[in-house]
Amino acid sequence: MDRRTFLAAGSIAATAPLAGWPALSSTATGATAAANSAHPHPPVNFWSDGLGLGPVDYAAQLQEAARTGAWSPDSYSNGGLVADIERAFAQRLGKPAAVYLPSGTLANHLAVRTLAGAGRRVLVQAESHLYNDSGDGAATLSGLNLVPLAKGRATLSVEDVAPWVERSSGGRVPNEVGVISVESPVRRLDHAMADLEQTGRLSRFARERGIRLHLDGSRMFNLPLHTGRSVADVAAMFDTVYVSLWKHFNGTAGAVLAGDEATIAGLSHVRRMFGASLPQAWPTLALVPLHLPRYEDDYARAWGAADRLIALLEASGRFSARKVENGTSRFHLSAPGADLDALAGRAAQHGVLLPGGPPDATAFAMQVNPSLLHRPPEAISQALLASLDA
Numbered sequence: 001m002d003r004r005t006f007l008a009a010g011s012i013a014a015t016a017p018l019a020g021w022p023a024l025s026s027t028a029t030g031a032t033a034a035a036n037s038a039h040p041h042p043p044v045n046f047w048s049d050g051l052g053l054g055p056v057d058y059a060a061q062l063q064e065a066a067r068t069g070a071w072s073p074d075s076y077s078n079g080g081l082v083a084d085i086e087r088a089f090a091q092r093l094g095k096p097a098a099v100y101l102p103s104g105t106l107a108n109h110l111a112v113r114t115l116a117g118a119g120r121r122v123l124v125q126a127e128s129h130l131y132n133d134s135g136d137g138a139a140t141l142s143g144l145n146l147v148p149l150a151k152g153r154a155t156l157s158v159e160d161v162a163p164w165v166e167r168s169s170g171g172r173v174p175n176e177v178g179v180i181s182v183e184s185p186v187r188r189l190d191h192a193m194a195d196l197e198q199t200g201r202l203s204r205f206a207r208e209r210g211i212r213l214h215l216d217g218s219r220m221f222n223l224p225l226h227t228g229r230s231v232a233d234v235a236a237m238f239d240t241v242y243v244s245l246w247k248h249f250n251g252t253a254g255a256v257l258a259g260d261e262a263t264i265a266g267l268s269h270v271r272r273m274f275g276a277s278l279p280q281a282w283p284t285l286a287l288v289p290l291h292l293p294r295y296e297d298d299y300a301r302a303w304g305a306a307d308r309l310i311a312l313l314e315a316s317g318r319f320s321a322r323k324v325e326n327g328t329s330r331f332h333l334s335a336p337g338a339d340l341d342a343l344a345g346r347a348a349q350h351g352v353l354l355p356g357g358p359p360d361a362t363a364f365a366m367q368v369n370p371s372l373l374h375r376p377p378e379a380i381s382q383a384l385l386a387s388l389d390a
């Protein structure tokens with residue numbers, strides 16, 4: 001299967017790269033992809049947070065970025081491209097400092113480990129990555145007790161945390177809450193987002209009590225479209241904020257953790273203690289500065305395309321779509337009576353890559369990302385309708 005996912009040439013010119021960075025050149029655009037592809041356009045994928053680049057396309061774009069980029073390699077994850085990225089994200093997030101880490105898992109861990117101080121209890125959402133997908137890493141490696149709250153909900157409210165803050169300090173053995181960690185959007189809840197007003201109340205409540213706040217903002221660059229608030233505005237409610245470099249920004253791995261100077265200062269050394277200072281991080285990161293300045297605009301246009309696609313598919317009477325309450329990047333698409341596996345197989349032949357799911361799934365959990373801009377919604381709709389029947 002051809003998985004070329006180069007950017008559409010038209011939108012590349014629309015957004016300026018970071019200062020000192022070249023725009024993506026025409027050799028890294030759809031023109032080259034089309035020439036080498038079985039399809040006249042690079043594919044549209046509905047499964048990833050970003051372009052979903054495969055090895056061949058990533059290697060081609062990496063070569064282009066290395067040839068034309070005004071950057072130098074890092075050394076053990078210090079300086080060069082890594083420092084450029086740390087500065088760029090700190091600035092966008094409105095924080096004085098940022099540190100690169102090779103995974104979001106480590107970013108969340110080091111954030112709560114650093115913020116906790118003497119308060120070893122950490123209040124988290126029950127559905128968060130930190131609670132569900134990191135083993136008991138924070139307990140095993142850093143002696144922190146994670147308390148899961150707000151089961152099944154994206155918003156962690158003052159009402160959720162207040163009884164625990166009281167119980168922790170007023171217990172027979174006082175055991176203060178040191179940190180509250182919030183994830184938004186929440187991956188395990190179809191990328192639903194936390195209510196920002198409630199989060200603001202939570203932030204004020206915590207600050208009045210000297211409790212520190214961390215945001216797992218892995219996908220937070222999707223929030224401005226759905227909330228009307230900038231990423232810096234959201235970040236201001238938290239002491240530390242983590243953003244993934246491989247979800248929206250097409251790195252192959254990596255994270256930044258932003259915060260004040262005092263919190264971030266020593267973390268490059270802690271990173272090394274955890275064996276996580278990659279000797280050369282640049283090959284995983286070279287595309288990030290090209291996508292950072294344009295991502296929010298691309299994502300907004302991708303949702304414009306998705307809305308048109310949904311309207312076309314529903315008008316056909318063969319598909320129905322459901323959006324997520326307080327949702328961000330996901331909608332569910334069902335095709336009553338169709339064999340979803342067979343449909344996905346045929347759609348792939350048309351260059352439209354649908355997400356996999358559990359065997360009993362009755363709908364596709366569709367991810368909206370900038371690859372939707374590779375083809376007009378009319379063409380995507382035609383491809384899906386043509387894939388319904390063998």
Ligand SMILES: Cc1ncc(COP(=O)(O)O)c(C=O)c1O
Pocket residue numbers: 102103104105106108129130183185186187216218219244253254255
């Ligand atoms: C919400 C959230 N937080 C943290 C992570 C961890 O990121 P990484 O895979 O870079 O360790 C993920 C990964 O998918 C995630 O979805």
